[in-house]
Amino acid sequence: MELIHYCLIALVTLANAQFEEPTAAPVLANITLSKGDIQVFSGEDLMTTCSVPEDRSSSWRYKWFRDGAEIGLDGFREIRIELSGEYSCQAEKDTEKRPFVLRTLPSLPLNLRVDRGWVLLQTPATPAIIDDTVILMCRIRNNPVAREVCFYKDASEIQCHKSKLLILTNVMLEDGGIYWCRASWMQGNELHSAQSVPTPVTVLDKLNTPxxxxxxxxxxxxxxxxxxxxxxxxxxxxxxxxxxxxxxxxxxxxxxxxxxxxxxxxxxxxxxxxxxxxxxxxxxxxxxxxxxxxxxxx
Structure with missing residues (x-):
């Protein structure tokens, strides 16, 4: 009877193990944009890419998420304003050993902002670090030649010129803040002008104050x-x-x-x-x- 008891325990343990939830691989999936930018105009095309940096094999399958909910797309044609949100991905593949399905950890989020206006300010996808160079671009829908572009931080004007770029070198903590731009351009014989939505720019210290x-x-x-x-x-x-x-x-x-x-x-x-x-x-x-x-x- 004691032998039968141990055999039953072993069978139950094996049966439970068959239905164990697959464990995560100790790596992060990596989500990137292979086409487009995280700040885009509505109607533009985007393409996202998910990869496993430590394993470039083709046997991985990928899942995509927006604001935590699974979606089935890895690219967008003529993206719409309502598709703004936080995107991430996760990879999985079959294995011959337990747990038979290996999953990565979800990727770090990619925050996508779709702008319906005429002018938008493109800022770095990640926070800047002290002494970095930060490049801001004031984009105009359909990319006409700019007649004048003015950049602002909070309520103060920084500079006005014809270039769509603002380059900040050796940034300090005080360079962080809310930035926006105003652009003017000719369309036909008419002068047009519009401003972007205010966008935060974050500058971090190399080492946070403990x-x-x-x-x-x-x-x-x-x-x-x-x-x-x-x-x-x-x-x-x-x-x-x-x-x-x-x-x-x-x-x-x-x-x-x-x-x-x-x-x-x-x-x-x-x-x-x-x-x-x-x-x-x-x-x-x-x-x-x-x-x-x-x-x-x-």
Whole structure:
């Protein structure tokens, strides 16, 4: 009977395993535009491409999503205003081993904006980083020759000329904001003028200012306390990593660490005080200090 019992357990386990949900491959699908731009006029054509960077094989199948709902298209002819939204894709393929179907993680979103007007401002698809060069283009529907193009940031005029491009070099955080443009052009014997919809331009620091926070709840004598130094490195590159330093009452607590968490194992009254942390990236020669955090022990 005991042998039969173990056999039944094995059969049930095997049967359940047959219906296990396929697990995700540890890679991200990548969605790109092979034709068009993320900011387009209604009536223009677009073509999206989904790929798996770590595996270029042709056995992948692709799914497409808009605002989280699955759709069946990877391209658009004469795109309409209502097709604006957040697009992503996911890849899957059959395998000979369990779980028999391998799925990637969904791609990062691609935000598509369809403009029904006569003038639109094309901005970078991703946030700029300090010291980057940012190129803004003031497009006119059907691409006539511009007579004059003026660029604005918030409520201030930046420049007016005949070029449809505004090039911002070595951008700083203060270069972020709301941009728009106004263009004029001749059509037949008539002068036309229109302005774009205001569009945000984001500039990020290379390393975000850290925020020091207490992970634990109420700080009670003898409890383990975790202080977390939350930041983000916005620059990608080989060998880049963040070093963390912690201070209490302006005195260093420990050598640099690769961990963003400082732990007090058995908190005592003498651990009360003002804490700060510093995040540093040596290769970039960048460091940022956090806020001050008051730790009280009850």
């Amino acid at each position: 925020q020091l926070a207490i992970v634990s709840g109420q700080i009670v004598l003898g409890q383990e306390v975790h202080l977390r130094c939350n930041t983000q490195l916005n620059v990608k590159g080989e060998g880049l990593h963040i070093e963390y330093y912690y201070m209490k009452n302006n005195s260093w607590l420990a050598p640099s660490s690769s961990s963003n968490t400082y732990t007090i194992r058995n908190v005592q009254h003498q651990d009360a005080g003002t804490y700060t942390c510093k995040a540093k990236v040596r290769i970039l020669d960048v460091e940022r200090w956090s806020n001050s955090l008051e730790l009280k022990v009850h």
